[in-house]
Amino acid sequence: MDHRTVARLEPLGSRELDAEAGAAFGRQPQVRAFDAHGHPVPGARITFRGNGVRLTGEAAAVTVTADRGGIATAPVLQPGEHPGRFTLTATAPGGHGPAVDFTVTVRPSPYRLELWDQDHEGHEDPQHPPLSLPLKAGPDSLLSELPSVRVTRNGRPAAGLRIAVTVLTAVKGEKQVPALDGPFFRNEDEAEAEHDGPVRSLLLPPTDADGRITLPPLHTGPRPGSYMLRLTTPSENDPAAPSGNVLDIPLTVTPPPATGPRIS
Numbered sequence: 001m002d003h004r005t006v007a008r009l010e011p012l013g014s015r016e017l018d019a020e021a022g023a024a025f026g027r028q029p030q031v032r033a034f035d036a037h038g039h040p041v042p043g044a045r046i047t048f049r050g051n052g053v054r055l056t057g058e059a060a061a062v063t064v065t066a067d068r069g070g071i072a073t074a075p076v077l078q079p080g081e082h083p084g085r086f087t088l089t090a091t092a093p094g095g096h097g098p099a100v101d102f103t104v105t106v107r108p109s110p111y112r113l114e115l116w117d118q119d120h121e122g123h124e125d126p127q128h129p130p131l132s133l134p135l136k137a138g139p140d141s142l143l144s145e146l147p148s149v150r151v152t153r154n155g156r157p158a159a160g161l162r163i164a165v166t167v168l169t170a171v172k173g174e175k176q177v178p179a180l181d182g183p184f185f186r187n188e189d190e191a192e193a194e195h196d197g198p199v200r201s202l203l204l205p206p207t208d209a210d211g212r213i214t215l216p217p218l219h220t221g222p223r224p225g226s227y228m229l230r231l232t233t234p235s236e237n238d239p240a241a242p243s244g245n246v247l248d249i250p251l252t253v254t255p256p257p258a259t260g261p262r263i264s
Contacts, residue, residue: 006044006092007036009100012071017088018105022154025077029102031090033070040070045093048074052086053104079106081154109154111161111233113247116150116212134250135229139222141253146215149231149247150207157211163231165215167200170226170250182221183229183251224255 012030019025033044049061055075056062066072072090088102137143151158167183168176184198198219207213215229229249 004041004043005035006033006041006046006097008034009046009090009092009098010034011090011100011102015100015102016105017077017102018107019077019079020107020109021079021081021083022109023079025079025104028076029074029088029090031072031100033066033072033092040066042066042068042070044070044072046072047091047093048072048088049091050077050086050088050104052080052082052084052106053088054078054080077104079104082106083108111158111245112152113163113231113233113245114150114152115247115249116148134226134252136252136254137220138254139220139224139256141220143218143220146218147249148212148214151211151213151233157209158207159209159211160206161211161233162206163204163213163233165202165204166230166232168228168230170228172226176228176230179227182223182225183227183253184219184221185216186219218251220253224253227251227253 009031012032013027015029017025017027017029029048031046033041033046035041044066045063046066047061047063048055051060054060055077062075064072064074074088074090077088083106086104086106088104089099090102091097091099135143135146149163151161151163165185167179167185169179169182170176179200182200184200185202187197187199187202198221202216204213204215218229227250229251231247231249233245
């Protein structure tokens with residue numbers, strides 16, 4: 001065996017890589033090629049072959065040349081659109097040459113929630129001025145025209161997704177917790193009248209083809225104060241559990257106007 005024959009490949013760094021679907025990996029896999037005497041093999045031709053990941057364009061395999069230190073570096077990896085665990089293998093020339101496997105984990109890309117009002121459509125309606133935050137209303141009021149929310153993933157609409165909305169207290173300097181009183185929704189999904197009561201945690205209908213959903217009317221209740229409407233997307237592993245993707249909409253229930261002393 002001559003000094004240019006690769007007898008062994010060693011990974012440089014971890015053999016575990018992970019990235020979100022559609023995003024580039026943070027580092028490029030590397031291996032060092034050695035001959036039978038433990039010397040690096042400059043110029044060795046190393047092939048990186050991916051399963052579920054793209055290396056250059058749509059190529060599943062790319063052959064690179066090791067540098068003077070025998071180090072071969074894979075091109076920047078591009079994960080596919082489907083989450084999962086995949087394998088990237090570095091091999092030396094020859095059908096039975098040495099090989100190194102890298103485990104590639106592609107995580108689901110997060111949902112993005114954003115308020116979606118008429119400003120996104122590029123026009124204004126004098127009857128419906130642009131959205132202003134925080135939302136404000138007096139006690140025992142009905143906010144019948146709450147904003148719409150749009151959900152996207154990888155820049156594309158997330159249709160058919162059910163978003164949860166929860167009313168939280170928002171007292172300055174205190175931890176936000178689910179409100180026990182104050183603003184509430186009506187559970188209009190329930191057919192039975194006894195269930196049509198005030199609720200402060202609600203699962204909204206599925207988003208439309210554009211990834212949008214309009215919040216239902218909100219009753220402010222009699223108690224003035226600061227609140228937060230927290231919208232969350234479902235967890236990937238448990239659709240009934242919230243994920244870390246949230247959108248907070250501040251809401252202030254203003255005190256009633258002060259009345260002066262009566263003059264008889």
